[in-house]
Amino acid sequence: MSGTRRSYPLPAVARQMFTAVLLALGGWLPAEARGEASKEYDLKAVLLYHFTQFVEWPAHSFPRPTAPLVIGVLGRDPFGQVLDDVVRQETYARRRIVVERYRRVDLIGNCQILFIDSSESRNFPRVLAVLRGRPVLTVGDFEDFAARGGMIRFLKNPDAKITLGINLAAAKAAGLNISPQLLRVADVMPEARK
Amino acid sequence: MDIPQSLRHSAGVALSVLCAGTLPAAATVQSPQKLKQLALEELLQTKVVSVSRTLEDWTTAPAAIGVLTAEEIHRSGAVRLGEALRLAPGLNVARYVGSSYAIGARGFNNASVNKMQVLLDGRCLYTPLFSGVFWEVQDTLLEDLDRIEIVRGPGATLWGADAVNGVINIVSKSARDTQGTLITGGGGSGERAFGSLRHGGQVGDSTYYRAYFKYLDRGDQKLSSGGSAHDGMTQSQGGFRLDSAPAGGNVLTLQGDLYTNAFGIAGRPEAKNEGGNLLGRWTHTFADASALQTQVYYDRGYRNVPLQFREDRETYDLDIQHHREIGDRQDLVIGANYRTSADETGTGGTFIFVPPNRTLNLLSGFVQDQITFEPQHLTLSLGSKFERNDFTGFEIQPSVRVAYLPDARQTLWAGISRAVRSPTRTDADSRFIPVPASNAVFLQGNPDFRSEVLVAYELGYRLRPHPRLLLDVATFYNAYDRLRTLEPSLPAGLPLVVKNERQGETYGAELNATFQPCPWWQLVANYSYLQKDLRFLPGSHDPTAGSLEANDPRHYGSVRSATTLPHGVEFDTVVRFATRLPNPVGPGYVAVDVRLAFHPVKNLEASLVAQNILDPGHPEFASGSVNQPEVPRSIYGQLTWRF
Numbered sequence: 001m002s003g004t005r006r007s008y009p010l011p012a013v014a015r016q017m018f019t020a021v022l023l024a025l026g027g028w029l030p031a032e033a034r035g036e037a038s039k040e041y042d043l044k045a046v047l048l049y050h051f052t053q054f055v056e057w058p059a060h061s062f063p064r065p066t067a068p069l070v071i072g073v074l075g076r077d078p079f080g081q082v083l084d085d086v087v088r089q090e091t092y093a094r095r096r097i098v099v100e101r102y103r104r105v106d107l108i109g110n111c112q113i114l115f116i117d118s119s120e121s122r123n124f125p126r127v128l129a130v131l132r133g134r135p136v137l138t139v140g141d142f143e144d145f146a147a148r149g150g151m152i153r154f155l156k157n158p159d160a161k162i163t164l165g166i167n168l169a170a171a172k173a174a175g176l177n178i179s180p181q182l183l184r185v186a187d188v189m190p191e192a193r194k
Numbered sequence: 195m196d197i198p199q200s201l202r203h204s205a206g207v208a209l210s211v212l213c214a215g216t217l218p219a220a221a222t223v224q225s226p227q228k229l230k231q232l233a234l235e236e237l238l239q240t241k242v243v244s245v246s247r248t249l250e251d252w253t254t255a256p257a258a259i260g261v262l263t264a265e266e267i268h269r270s271g272a273v274r275l276g277e278a279l280r281l282a283p284g285l286n287v288a289r290y291v292g293s294s295y296a297i298g299a300r301g302f303n304n305a306s307v308n309k310m311q312v313l314l315d316g317r318c319l320y321t322p323l324f325s326g327v328f329w330e331v332q333d334t335l336l337e338d339l340d341r342i343e344i345v346r347g348p349g350a351t352l353w354g355a356d357a358v359n360g361v362i363n364i365v366s367k368s369a370r371d372t373q374g375t376l377i378t379g380g381g382g383s384g385e386r387a388f389g390s391l392r393h394g395g396q397v398g399d400s401t402y403y404r405a406y407f408k409y410l411d412r413g414d415q416k417l418s419s420g421g422s423a424h425d426g427m428t429q430s431q432g433g434f435r436l437d438s439a440p441a442g443g444n445v446l447t448l449q450g451d452l453y454t455n456a457f458g459i460a461g462r463p464e465a466k467n468e469g470g471n472l473l474g475r476w477t478h479t480f481a482d483a484s485a486l487q488t489q490v491y492y493d494r495g496y497r498n499v500p501l502q503f504r505e506d507r508e509t510y511d512l513d514i515q516h517h518r519e520i521g522d523r524q525d526l527v528i529g530a531n532y533r534t535s536a537d538e539t540g541t542g543g544t545f546i547f548v549p550p551n552r553t554l555n556l557l558s559g560f561v562q563d564q565i566t567f568e569p570q571h572l573t574l575s576l577g578s579k580f581e582r583n584d585f586t587g588f589e590i591q592p593s594v595r596v597a598y599l600p601d602a603r604q605t606l607w608a609g610i611s612r613a614v615r616s617p618t619r620t621d622a623d624s625r626f627i628p629v630p631a632s633n634a635v636f637l638q639g640n641p642d643f644r645s646e647v648l649v650a651y652e653l654g655y656r657l658r659p660h661p662r663l664l665l666d667v668a669t670f671y672n673a674y675d676r677l678r679t680l681e682p683s684l685p686a687g688l689p690l691v692v693k694n695e696r697q698g699e700t701y702g703a704e705l706n707a708t709f710q711p712c713p714w715w716q717l718v719a720n721y722s723y724l725q726k727d728l729r730f731l732p733g734s735h736d737p738t739a740g741s742l743e744a745n746d747p748r749h750y751g752s753v754r755s756a757t758t759l760p761h762g763v764e765f766d767t768v769v770r771f772a773t774r775l776p777n778p779v780g781p782g783y784v785a786v787d788v789r790l791a792f793h794p795v796k797n798l799e800a801s802l803v804a805q806n807i808l809d810p811g812h813p814e815f816a817s818g819s820v821n822q823p824e825v826p827r828s829i830y831g832q833l834t835w836r837f
Binding site (some may be wrong): 045126158162 | 230240
C-alpha cells in the first residue's frame with residue numbers, strides 16, 4: 001500500500017509548514033541513489049523476480065488462464081514490502097505476478113515459486129512432501145538447501161556476493177524448465193544427487 | 195503549534211506522495227529499482243549488506259520483546275555498551291558515578307540492579323556477588339554486534355535464562371560476517387579518546403576468525419556544585435572469535451576477551467579492574483533436524499575499589515541444550531546448566547564478606563514445550579526452570595504463555611510466570627563497616643535470607659496495520675513477595691540486617707511504535723509506565739524506606755528519528771526523557787542527542803555526535819546527596835574506516 005498517489009492540491013501555507021517540518025527532521029527529496037552495495041534481501045527479491053523470467057512452468061500449474069503467477073513466502077518474511085514492489089508491474093506470460101505469505105506449512109496455497117525462509121528449515125522435509133508432484137520452484141538460503149532437495153539456493157559468500165546453487169534434478173522432477181541463461185550463471189549440482 | 199485538521203490531513207497525504215514517488219536513497223546502498231535494471235550476471239557481482247532480522251522475527255513471540263539491530267546500535271553513536279542500551283525498548287538506563295549505570299526494566303532500578311539477567315553471546319555478565327552487572331567493565335566491539343534482544347518480564351524459561359524483571363541478550367556477529375579490517379578512532383569532550391581495530395579473515399573453507407582491540411578514555415563528569423566528579427575511566431580490551439562449520443551439521447565457536455580498566459573515585463585512589471573470558475560452543479544438528487548445543491566458558495574478573503572492597507572471581511559454566519520437534523505440533527527444548535563460581539574478597543575495606551572466600555555452585559535445568567493449534571491459530575508455551583543453589587536449595591520457576599495470531603498482522607499474547615531472585619553473597623555474607631578501624635558493623639548479611647519471589651501476569655498485543663508501521667503494547671501486573679529490606683537488630687538497632695520484610699505489586703505498560711514513512715526515514719518511539727504499590731510487613735522497621743532497592747521514574751521513554759540523506763549522509767536525533775525519581779529525590783529530565791555522519795571517501799565514515807545538547811548537565815540518578823554527578827553535555831567525532 002505505498003500509493004495514495006492522487007494529486008492533492010496543497011495550500012501554500014501547508015506546503016511551507018510541511019517543508020519546515022521535514023527540514024527540521026532532516027529529510028528532503030533525495031536525489032538518485034549512488035550505488036555500491038545493496039541490502040541482502042533487496043537483491044534476493046530482485047533475483048526471485050528474475051526467476052519468473054528464466055523458468056517455464058507447465059500449463060497445468062495455473063488454475064485459470066487469467067490466474068496470476070504467485071510467489072509464496074513460507075515462514076518469517078525477510079523481504080517485507082520490497083518483494084511486492086519489485087514484481088508490481090511485471091508479468092509472466094501475460095499473467096500478473098503477486099506475492100503471498102504462508103506462515104506455516106499447512107497454509108501453503110497454490111503458488112509457482114516458494115521461498116522457504118530459514119525459520120522453516122526444520123520443516124523442510126514436510127514442505128517437500130506437501131509440494132511433491134506440484135510444479136513449484138523452491139528457493140531458499142539456509143544450509144544444505146539444494147543438497148536436501150531444494151531447487152535454487154542463495155548462497156552468500158565471504159566476499160559478500162550472492163551465488164546461486166541449482167539442483168536441476170529436483171526442478172526437472174517437478175516439471176519445471178530452467179532456461180540455460182540461468183543455468184549458465186549458477187553452480188549446477190551434478191544430476192546424480194537427489 | 196496548533197495545526198488545523200485539514201492541514202494535518204494534507205500533510206499526511208503529501209508525505210505519502212513524496213515518499214512513495216521517490217527513489218529510496220540510502221545512497222551507499224542501491225535501491226531495488228536500480229537493482230532491477232541490472233542483468234543477472236551483474237546482480238551476482240553485487241555485494242550485499244545484511245540487515246539483522248528485526249521486527250518480523252519477534253512479532254509472534256508471546257513475550258514483551260524488543261530488539262536493537264546492528265544498524266540502530268551504529269546509528270546511536272554509542273562508543274560503549276552501557277550507552278548503546280539507552281535506546282533499548284523498555285529499559286531504564288541511568289548513569290550515575292563514572293561509567294556505572296543502573297539498567298533495568300519494570301522497576302527496582304538502583305545502584306546495584308539485581309533483577310535483570312544479562313548475557314553476552316551466552317555468557318552471563320552479572321556477578322553472583324550481588325546478581326548485578328558492573329557496567330563499567332562490560333564492553334565489546336559494538337560494530338561487531340548483530341543485535342541486542344531485550345525481554346521485559348520473566349522471560350526466563352522462554353530464553354533459557356535466569357531473570358526476574360527481564361533479560362538483556364547481547365549477540366555478536368559470526369566471524370563470517372565480520373571479515374576484513376575495521377579501524378575506528380575519535381575523541382571529544384565526554385568521550386575523550388577512543389579507538390578500535392579489528393581484522394577478520396578466513397582459514398580454509400569453513401573457518402572464519404576475527405580479532406579486535408579497543409581503547410576508551412572517558413572524561414570526568416561534573417558535580418552539581420560545579421566541581422569535578424573525578425570519575426573518569428580508561429579501558430583497554432581485546433578479543434577474538436573463531437567460527438567453524440565443518441561438514442556434518444556441526445557449528446563450532448570459540449571466543450574470548452581480555453580487559454583492563456581503571457576508573458576514578460572522588461577523594462580516593464582509582465579503582466583497578468581486569469578480567470578475561472574464554473567460551474566454546476558446539477552445535478550439532480542431527481538428521482532428524484533436532485539439535486544439541488553444548489557450551490563451556492571460563493570467566494575471570496578482578497575488581498579492586500581501594501578502601502572499599504575487592505573481588506577476585508573465577509567462574510566455570512557448562513550448558514547443554516537440546517531442541518527437537520515432536521510430531522507436527524510440538525517444539526521442545528530442554529536444557530541443563532552447571533555453574534561454579536569461586537571468589538576471594540578482601541579484608542579491611544568498608545564492604546567485606548564473611549567468609550572472605552567462597553565457592554558457589556548452581557545447578558539448573560529447564561524444559562519448554564511449544565504446542566501449536568493451527569485451526570485456532572494458537573501457540574501454547576509451557577515450561578519451567580528448576581534450580582538448586584547453595585543458599586535456598588531447590589527453586590522452581592514455571593511459566594505458561596499463549597499467543598493468538600488471528601491473521602498475519604496481529605498477535606495477542608498473555609502469560610503467567612513465577613520467577614525468583616535467589617540470595618547472593620551480598621544478601622547472606624556481607625558486612626558494611628563504614629569506619630573499618632572501628633569494626634562497627636552497620637549493615638550485615640543474613641544467611642537465612644530467602645529468595646525474592648515474583649508472580650507476573652502479562653498481556654500484550656502487536657499490530658502491523660501497514661507494512662511500514664508496527665505497534666506493540668505490553669502490560670504487566672507483578673506481584674512480589676519477600677522483597678529485601680534492612681531491619682534494625684536488637685538491642686542497639688545496629689547492625690541493620692538483610693531480611694525479606696516487604697511485598698507488593700507493580701504494574702504498568704510499555705508501548706513501542708516503529709514507523710518507516712519512507713525507506714530512508716525511520717521513526718521509533720518507546721514509552722514505559724510504571725506504578726508501584728509496595729508495602730512493608732507489619733514487623734518491619736526498615737529505616738531506608740526501601741529507597742536503596744527501587745528508585746524508579748513513573749514515565750520514561752524515547753523518540754528517535756533516523757534519516758539517510760543523499761550522498762550517504764545520515765542524520766539521527768534522539769529525544770530521551772524520564773520523570774522524577776521519588777526517593778531519594780531526583781529531577782526528571784529531557785535530553786536530546788544528535789548524530790551526523792557522512793562518507794567523504796569510499797569505505798570511510800566520519801560522524802559527529804552531540805549528547806545532551808539541551809543543557810550543560812543533569813543527573814540521571816539520585817544518590818541522596820545534594821552534590822550529584824551530572825551527565826554532561828558532550829560532543830565527539832569519530833572516523834570509521836573499513837577495508
